[in-house]
Amino acid sequence: MEEDGVKSWVMAVTAQTPTNIAVIKYWGKRDESLILPINDSISITLDPAHLCTTTSVAVSPSFTHDRMWLNGKEISLSGGRFQNCLRELRSRANDVEDVEKGVKIAKKDWDNMHVHIVSYNNFPTAAGLASSAAGLACLVFSLAKLMNVKEDHSTLSAIARQGSGSACRSLYGGFVKWIMGKEENGSDSIAVQLADEKHWDDLVIIIAVVSSRQKETSSTSGMRDTVETSALVEHRAKVVVPKRIIQMEEAIKNRDFPAFAALTCADSNQFHAVALDTCPPIFYMNDTSHRQVLFLIISRVEKWNRFEGTPQVAYTFDAGPNAVLISRDRKTAALLLQRLLFYFPPQSETDLNSYVIGDKTILQDAGIQKVDDIETLAPPPETNANIPVHRYKGDVSYFICTGPGRGPVVLTDENQSLIDPKTGLPK
Amino acid sequence: MEEDGVKSWVMAVTAQTPTNIAVIKYWGKRDESLILPINDSISITLDPAHLCTTTSVAVSPSFTHDRMWLNGKEISLSGGRFQNCLRELRSRANDVEDVEKGVKIAKKDWDNMHVHIVSYNNFPTAAGLASSAAGLACLVFSLAKLMNVKEDHSTLSAIARQGSGSACRSLYGGFVKWIMGKEENGSDSIAVQLADEKHWDDLVIIIAVVSSRQKETSSTSGMRDTVETSALVEHRAKVVVPKRIIQMEEAIKNRDFPAFAALTCADSNQFHAVALDTCPPIFYMNDTSHRQVLFLIISRVEKWNRFEGTPQVAYTFDAGPNAVLISRDRKTAALLLQRLLFYFPPQSETDLNSYVIGDKTILQDAGIQKVDDIETLAPPPETNANIPVHRYKGDVSYFICTGPGRGPVVLTDENQSLIDPKTGLPK
Structure with a gap:
């Protein structure tokens, strides 16, 4: 030196x-x-x-x-x-x-x-x-x-x-x-x-950020408690996941969206299941409003997928208050964004530019140019026309449109x- | 004839x-x-x-x-x-x-x-x-x-x-x-x-009825879906439950409340975990208010049990919007009822007689004679005095005080x- x-x-x-x-x-x-x-x-x-x-x-x-x-x-x-x-x-x-x-x-x-x-x-x-x-x-x-x-x-x-x-x-x-x-x-x-990232670049990922608050239970202590107390997590790790890894590699290799979506949703739910099987139980879908949004998203996505007969969108949630939605292609992503904005419109004073961030072309594809366009969105066709649909204004902080990307x-x-x-x- | x-x-x-x-x-x-x-x-x-x-x-x-x-x-x-x-x-x-x-x-x-x-x-x-x-x-x-x-x-x-x-x-x-x-x-x-029922008649059971609406998913179709799609339920049935059955029989035989409470809570959480591991996932803690009440009850009971160093109360939830709380004895039941009424006071127009039904002597032991006595309840000692405590007025429909009972x-x-x-x- x-x-x-x-x-x-x-x-x-x-x-x-x-x-x-x-x-x-x-x-x-x-x-x-x-x-x-x-x-x-x-x-x-x-x-x-x-x-x-x-x-x-x-x-x-x-x-x-x-x-x-x-x-x-x-x-x-x-x-x-x-x-x-x-x-x-x-x-x-x-x-x-x-x-x-x-x-x-x-x-x-x-x-x-x-x-x-x-x-x-x-x-x-x-x-x-x-x-x-x-x-x-x-x-x-x-x-x-x-x-x-x-x-x-x-x-x-x-x-x-x-x-x-x-x-x-x-x-x-x-x-x-x-x-x-x-x-x-x-x-x-x-x-x-x-x-x-070019292998399967049809995929569009939309993240609903429910809150930017810190999560209550750290992953480190949460997963320690699960390993120590859950009677299911060892079976998950030793028996369930090894099979799913093979199936997921296959699904990714073949760009098989139905298989990919089924595995993604099932594994997200199973992660939350073993968290719940922990003593004391861990609810990563933690406070009321997060839970409401995440449960709503799960049920709306499941309903839409059933309605179409084949998965359009996969959901996955980690320990924090965000929902990650992976749609099969750009066209589906636009339909997904319409649905998300229909159920979760912004507060009236919110600027559209800060409500949907990331890849703005999805917003264009969805035909939404201003907040007023969200107000006038029709309920998705899979909803029952006879049941009034509730819209959850302000429950989502913002959406990020993105996709698979490059490394460092x-x-x-x-x-x-x-x-x-x-x-x-x-x- | x-x-x-x-x-x-x-x-x-x-x-x-x-x-x-x-x-x-x-x-x-x-x-x-x-x-x-x-x-x-x-x-x-x-x-x-x-x-x-x-x-x-x-x-x-x-x-x-x-x-x-x-x-x-x-x-x-x-x-x-x-x-x-x-x-x-x-x-x-x-x-x-x-x-x-x-x-x-x-x-x-x-x-x-x-x-x-x-x-x-x-x-x-x-x-x-x-x-x-x-x-x-x-x-x-x-x-x-x-x-x-x-x-x-x-x-x-x-x-x-x-x-x-x-x-x-x-x-x-x-x-x-x-x-x-x-x-x-x-x-x-x-x-x-x-x-x-006389073997362990110290136990007092308090049921919080969150809503008397019918549950959304029937148990029959719910458990069918779980058996068909959950990757964890077979392990639960074949490996986890047989051990728990032996332990629970022992706990009941010996009136061992800590063991009884640990098994009861763990098994309730595991039931909800395998429901969540179902495709599509089943949330028996279904609508927002039920979930809020049930999650609150779990977290408050877990906190109290930790505070006392040994379980005072076990919780268990079935498919419907009710929480069943089993307390180790009458004294604990009175303390539990005070806590429940503190967190979930009745709507102002509610009659105490219809808000706490069943064995009214628990209410007497808790020192509550009229709705005003609920208003003036102090926060439980296990709560942090520096954090304002929220009370959820009207979220519980009513409480039933009961205990183990006779057959037909x-x-x-x-x-x-x-x-x-x-x-x-x-x-």
């Missing part, structure tokens, strides 16, 4: 990493500290254009300790999970040279160098949209680039997994499987890509860096 | 049969028409002084066909389940003689004699309080008396089972096990008494008969 008169240099890397939504759920660890799961899981990576974490990491001889800022607020890095990731990355760091800046860091120096990490989610933290997945994946990915770690994504996924289990699935775009692995040290508990990328445009290149602090 | 001039006689029997609440749940049949379950279940018979069915059955040469009236309304007896019960009973009928009335019915005549059945529940039908259990048990029990059927209660339980599965458990008082049996013809799928009895007082002894029609 060159020290003469270059104390002030800051070297930074910025990366963007997607979040993901599990369609075969991860629920339960066999090892708490290494974060090794009791079953495989499968997820879809969501388009980072709409939901992602951006992270800048920097190294400088002037940094006195590792520091991190998340969404503008400094947070502690002392947790075992961050430390595990940092240790794993440092041990794999290599020589780094920036000729332009006249900087050279030798492999052995990384143990004594400190990093600054600045991270920003473009969606609510801890509201069940796997922000920690995107966040930890981004931290690992960007630090690996900064430290010139040469291992492939699958090794990085095993490192990210130690930060936040489902983070490992955010190292790839498209359709991703997290293999539970067998080794005690977790070396084979890694993510692999089943298919990239480095952002080379310095303007996109979140770190001030002079101070090494958040911009 | 004597016919000369006695065409007009009517011979009647009246019986009263309790309802029951399962603490290890019955959910799923292995034979739909014989009603053979996929697992054993255990119930507590509820005191018929507060919840029961009264049924009068009559036979007369003037009756032209079998008829039944339930709660004042004539209903069809053409259903397979009624027919199964009637056929089984007729085949076991014996000679009957009423010297006073000069009536004699020979065993062989029963095939050609018709019956009238008049039944009345003192609680809402199909609101999840096992009215069909009490109803079918009462029908079978009273007809067996009328027809001089000599078989014991356990054979009668197998007949009642063919009318409504859980009816078989209403043939006994106290603590009852329905043995699933192994025979294809169902002959060994019978109820047995584990202990009578014949009512000999003719005034209690529901059938006019002259016309053979409902009084």
